[in-house]
Amino acid sequence: MTRISVVTGASAGIGRAVARRLAARGDAVALLARGEEGLEAAAEEVRRAGGTALPIPVDVADHAAVDAAADQVEKELGPIDLWVNDAFSSVFAPFLEIGMDEFTRTTEVTYLGYVYGTRAALSRMIPRDRGVVVQIGSALAYRGIPLQSAYCGAKHAIQGFTESVRVELLHDKRNVHVTMVQMPAVNTPQFRWVLSRLPRNAQPVPPIYQPDLAARAVEFAADHPKRREYWVGGSTALTLAANAVAPGLLDRYLARSGYDSQQTPDPRPEDQPANLWSPADGPGGQDFGAHGDFGDEAKNRSLQMWASQHHGLLAGVAGGLLAGAAWAALRR
Template sequence: MTSKNGGRVVVITGASGGIGRAAARRFARRGDRVALLARGESGLDGAADDVRRAGGTALAVPVDVAEFDEVDAAAARVERELGPIDVWVNDAFTSVFAPFTEIEPKEFKRVTEVTYLGYVYGAKAALSRMLPRDHGTIVQVGSALAYRGIPLQTAYCGAKHAVQGFNEALRCELLHNRSHVRTTMVQMPAVNTPQFDWVLSRLPRHAQPVPPIYQPEVAAKAIVYAADHPGRREYWVGASTAATLIANAVAPGLLDRYLARTGFTSQQTSQPRDPHQPANLWEPADDTGEPDFGAHGDFDKRAHDRSAQLWASQHHALLGVAGAVATAVGAGLALRSRRS
């Protein structure tokens, strides 16, 4: 469905930086009308400029996704100013890099409210508008950590696991009701985003994504594709995501031991953590007067700008046909060999 004003109406939470920022630009390149939801004013202003330069229409809405009333009011404003919402992308999150014993209960609660309940509230606001029209798509930005917990990220992993369970249950309800509203989830690998510069950290060294690292544009491409093809329950981005999920399904105990040995060092660089590093747990790191962090983090030189696994995830049917043809050809050759 296309908005009466041209393009689709897309809402993105966490749109001021990282994956959300890159996704906003990619939707805008098609002329979509993009509502940008986040807390930081500098990041929102930068994201709105990105959308306009890319050819889209931007609406920046300051909102804390941990507050349902703010999210619902934002959705109402989007529909007043841009039109009926076609796509809602849940991406906002926060986290704490630290061993579980060093995370305060109020901090754990805050991560859960933003990273899990923010998705619940976003879905609630979207569905209250999409269901009466029997049209719309919700894209949940997930992670390999929605299936596989790793050390030093207990709060984030717990929230992403919760999102996974919530999305599966919601999908079943929509299917039961034969609704044309769809929900799908995109499981991400390690991505080169600014989060490692503004997530609250108590690690001795500077935090980093676990290699291999992908650029946020790879994630954005997957999100836009999922929004266009929401019939699939989920998409995997990055070979590391596929390897992690398969290994966790086959040998989770061995993976526990492997991550116990490697998970602490692989999430830290050799540089000491800056004691004055901003933290966005309670306040946005990119508030008025602070820098706009943009979409990319500090790891451009190490980040991949494409993913073969994403292509495979988008073309399961084609790969299945190719596999069947290869099997048939192989069987035919084997039979011919026996006859000769």
């Protein structure tokens, strides 16, 4: 039976990689995004991978449009089994250099876009009592960093919103699940088209991971959605642990390092596109694909992610080793 999956932000970056990954396992994939060039290219990749593609141009900040897209998916493909929220926008600048209209727009896309997508999915899944929603999160859902106040605020909001919805589903004993995947810095094209007022090119904070790794994590979460969230990458685990234990120390560390670590040595081009208000891959624009410019240093494997996905196995092995050591000690 073919699974019906929806991916927002599917025209580039993690969303694009997730769409390919789901197609490779035979899903019919509805791709939601604004950029027509990226959408069509993503749809072609889905078809080449063996899946059925349904590209739908939509701005996730428009609730009615998102709901209409969900209707279209169910009419043309069938009942939605999986909804992946990934669409986002951002502004790289100190808080006082971000216009309030820009802050509002980032919040509408990055936070409310998830709210609208989750509502569209759950309103259809709950009556059938089956389905999964995966929220693409970030270490920044727990730990704010400088120069990304709008994005960090939105990711924190998604975290709280998702927890609330998850508990409601548990209370009602629904067979519908919402899980979140907290990502590290990922080599996506966003750094080519994010609205930036930084003097130098924006970059992900190292260590950097490939979007293909992120896509594998999303697929695993979709197939094991009873787990409340997953962490991807050792840097994510270390950041969240440090923030829980010594947030003030982390404040001071980020105050010293957070500006330089988010910029390359190269000056930012004056003509760099910005996709906050309109897609950089709109008509006549460029297809940016899944990968960014940092492939030479990006990792495609994570021991931490494997351990996170197999913690039961590791606990069993550790328990067995302890039991064996105890038995050996008793026989002495």
